[in-house]
Amino acid sequence: MTADRDESIRADPGLTDDARGAAGAETRSGRDATVASVVEVADYLWPFHTQENWDASELVVGRPEATVRRILVAVDPVSSVVQEAVDLRADLLLTHHPLMLGGQSSVAADHYKGRFVHELIENRIGLLACHTNADSAASGVSEVLIQACGVTDSRPLQPLAEDSSVGLGRIGTLDQPVTLEDLARRLAAVVPPTAQGVRVAGAKDREIHTVAVCGGAGGSLLDAVAATEADVYVTADLRHHPVSEAREAAMHGDDDGLCLIDLSHAASEWLWAPVGAAALEAALRECGHDVEVLVSTRRTDPWDFRVPSPHPEPQDRWN
Missing domain, CATH: 3.40.1390.30 (NIF3 (NGG1p interacting factor 3)-like)
Structure with a gap:
């Protein structure tokens, strides 16, 4: 960790002692991260107060005190990504798009969003959304x-x-x-x-x-x-x-x-996933936390295939 970066994390008023990393790093090296400390480091990287007023970038599922050793980063909180987090035994799923955007009032498992919440909780996986705060x-x-x-x-x-x-x-x-x-x-x-x-x-x-x-x-x-x-x-x-x-x-x-x-909407945002994952892993390490941050391999663009036109390509109108 550079001296400037070290000082900025320690001095940032938005972080608690749990999320700071320079002083006493030797004694804290390897200390388990918690959901709360990951949220605070995410807030340092992509401040939640910068999100749009209609957005829902926040911790959606998870106990703040729960231990985090592996994080999966994805664009969308969809079934294949939730299953991937379960299969990888992740402790936290960080998605760009929120799961609960639009006035969701129930998490009953008779609806797919409710099933996702139950699946995550039953497997002790937290869910954190970083949407327009990560955009800005x-x-x-x-x-x-x-x-x-x-x-x-x-x-x-x-x-x-x-x-x-x-x-x-x-x-x-x-x-x-x-x-x-x-x-x-x-x-x-x-x-x-x-x-x-x-x-x-x-x-x-x-x-x-x-x-x-x-x-x-x-x-x-x-x-x-x-x-x-x-x-x-x-x-x-x-x-x-x-x-x-x-x-x-x-x-x-x-x-x-x-x-x-x-x-494609998902494709335009996916480029950020490996960059954001690397930044999060590095910042957590600077705070003394040894956390593995992985990037989802699931394609979450909702369109499945395209039927090519049998007709010639349209003529270029601009020449």
Whole structure:
């Protein structure tokens, strides 16, 4: 642990003594982590107070005092991931998407969410959700996505008032310009394969300099991106009408307008999972905890397959 990192963890007022790591590290080395200490370290990495007001990033299942020796990180709390956590004998499942988002009032096992809760509790596995707090973090979901595009220096699209380095989305300039097709192929090579694949709106040979991204569903930021210098917006779950309007505006504008790259929602966020897992494991180790943090191998994109069209590919409208 570096001196700066060591001091920042010890000095951070949001962490209790249980989550601090520098002083007396030798005497505390190997001490078991608890659910509470993992939550506090997660709060240090991806502060919960930065989540959107509609979100439910929090500890969902688990006793704060329970011991944690193995953590599984995944995008979605779905049945295959819950079973994977059971099979791996994980003590904590950390998912990006919350399980209880939308006013769930019962955890009875006659519903799949209730069954998940029972399965986790019966196997003594905690569940922690880090959603929009991990989206907004300076080293969070969107930052990992824009780095995959080839941008190493970025800023938030919508910074939080109290911290200009934190906020939804990211924007920055590519280290080296590429064509739109090359950027799309670059992303297709690093995100998990999905039935959707990578959808692109814009001329294949358009030269891309500035990239804006938002991991997950980023349609709400489309107008904000259009007001920037971005050549392309990389996100997921873009709907027909906003995309059509953006392309029409680009066609009839004074310049080349905004290109769009639409990834699968899960694929756009999965890139963060190994990065977040590594950061969590390192921070816990700096706190004197020997915890194994694994990344789920389950594909959780909900679409199963795509039927290719028997017709020729659509002509490129932008040439």
